[in-house]
Amino acid sequence: MDHETREARTTFGTSHQMSQPTAELLRQLVAHLRQNRTQLREEWARRITEAKLLTAMTKEEIFAEATSVYDNYVEALETGTFEALQAYARNLSERIIPRGVETHEVVGIVLLLRDVLARSLFAKYQNDFALLNRILDAYEPAANRIANTVAVGFVQERERVIREQQEAIRVLSTPVLQVRERLLILPIIGVIDPQRARQLTEQLLRGIRTNRAKVVVIDITGVPVMDANVANNLVQTVEATRLLGATVIITGLSPEIAQTLVTIGVDLGKMNTVGDLQGGIEEAERLLGYKVVPLAETSELRT
Amino acid sequence: MEVPILKQGPYLIASIQSALSDADLVQLRDALVEQVGRLRSRGVIVDVTALDVMDSFATRTLRDITFMIRLRGAETVIVGIQPDVAFTMVQLGLKLEGVPTALDLEEGIAFLREKAAGPNKEANPRGR
Numbered sequence A: 001m002d003h004e005t006r007e008a009r010t011t012f013g014t015s016h017q018m019s020q021p022t023a024e025l026l027r028q029l030v031a032h033l034r035q036n037r038t039q040l041r042e043e044w045a046r047r048i049t050e051a052k053l054l055t056a057m058t059k060e061e062i063f064a065e066a067t068s069v070y071d072n073y074v075e076a077l078e079t080g081t082f083e084a085l086q087a088y089a090r091n092l093s094e095r096i097i098p099r100g101v102e103t104h105e106v107v108g109i110v111l112l113l114r115d116v117l118a119r120s121l122f123a124k125y126q127n128d129f130a131l132l133n134r135i136l137d138a139y140e141p142a143a144n145r146i147a148n149t150v151a152v153g154f155v156q157e158r159e160r161v162i163r164e165q166q167e168a169i170r171v172l173s174t175p176v177l178q179v180r181e182r183l184l185i186l187p188i189i190g191v192i193d194p195q196r197a198r199q200l201t202e203q204l205l206r207g208i209r210t211n212r213a214k215v216v217v218i219d220i221t222g223v224p225v226m227d228a229n230v231a232n233n234l235v236q237t238v239e240a241t242r243l244l245g246a247t248v249i250i251t252g253l254s255p256e257i258a259q260t261l262v263t264i265g266v267d268l269g270k271m272n273t274v275g276d277l278q279g280g281i282e283e284a285e286r287l288l289g290y291k292v293v294p295l296a297e298t299s300e301l302r303t
Numbered sequence B: 001m002e003v004p005i006l007k008q009g010p011y012l013i014a015s016i017q018s019a020l021s022d023a024d025l026v027q028l029r030d031a032l033v034e035q036v037g038r039l040r041s042r043g044v045i046v047d048v049t050a051l052d053v054m055d056s057f058a059t060r061t062l063r064d065i066t067f068m069i070r071l072r073g074a075e076t077v078i079v080g081i082q083p084d085v086a087f088t089m090v091q092l093g094l095k096l097e098g099v100p101t102a103l104d105l106e107e108g109i110a111f112l113r114e115k116a117a118g119p120n121k122e123a124n125p126r127g128r
Helices: A003-017 A021-037 A037-050 A061-080 A082-097 A103-124 A129-174 A194-211 A226-243 A255-264 A278-288 A295-302 B022-038 B056-071 B083-094 B105-116
Strands: A179-180 A183-189 A215-224 A247-251 A272-274 B003-006 B011-015 B041-048 B073-080
Touching: A021 A037, A021 A061, A021 A103, A021 A129, A037 A061, A037 A103, A037 B056, A061 A103, A061 B073, A082 A129, A103 A129, A103 A295, A179 A278, A183 A194, A183 A278, A183 B073, A194 A215, A194 A226, A194 B083, A215 A226, A215 A278, A226 A247, A226 A255, A247 A278, A272 A278, B011 B022, B011 B105, B022 B041, B022 B056, B041 B056, B041 B105, B056 B073, B073 B105
Parallel strands: A183 A215, A215 A247, A247 A272, B011 B041, B041 B073
Antiparallel strands: A179 A183, B003 B011
């Protein structure tokens, strides 16, 4: 039926003169939505549960959110301004994103509301086809804009959260630590993207300067995957470090990464690699001229 | 601008103070290669701490200096490359291969001393 009405509108709709201005029609529409608030809201909440959307939330929560979304929706229709709705959408997103609500769910519920309201309009104006067409003419663009606003608000909020988290990871995950005089370690945890590789390198180079380091152990046990780009970034880091007069020892190359690197043919020949972090630190100590011996042995040496 | 070359014991120290034109670099190269023999120096330190740009010609000239001086029987070390400069150089593919580098003047002198101490002791790893 939905489909047929639409077709009818496209054929007849244009021939109808707008006898009543859109504003007046919208007023009528808003009054209708206000009148049937309880019933439509319930219908909407029911449809949401039926469609298995917002599964992360309880029934009561869905109903409460549905109420405020409904009211905001009607208000946006009435005033024709979207700032309040935008703010509300952002606020809503902020609350529901941490609970794992997905983009398709948010878009889904707004579209459901649009359908529920359109159905109620069909039911109300089914006897006056021309008026229904004009009401829909007024309703649809506004409804589409609302759907758009909410969806965009949600996605923007999500992106903001992602950016914030990326930043947090970036700040947290690249410590340059001094283990011994002139010996730094750089444990890398997580995925290395070009941006992070750049930041890592800059931080390391600065650390070498300030700590007057001679040897750096880069531990990549915590790096899950490595492709040609990451490997090249690593090679660049090593080369830049050498220009500052320090030596790099890479430790913790997993069997998978070793295989990948050989397969894609990255030239790691100039790199110092040692199996694990302990071995790396021992090698570094050797380069620096340290020798670690148990206390007992040193007393033996003295006597 | 001409780069002053200072004699410090058995070493020559060339401290670059400002951005150099290509001609200045060539002049520095010729002066170092000439003086290293005349003053019977065992090592040369080129200090680039003040440089905030290093282009391909400068890089190549530094490499040439190193190799020429090696042929003259002395060792060269480049000291004081800034972190930002190092990063940019690597991105441009200017790697100074075969040229020893050190953090600063002090490190450079230590490196030359180690190198002079004899080939039996394993040389400093930086000089690869």
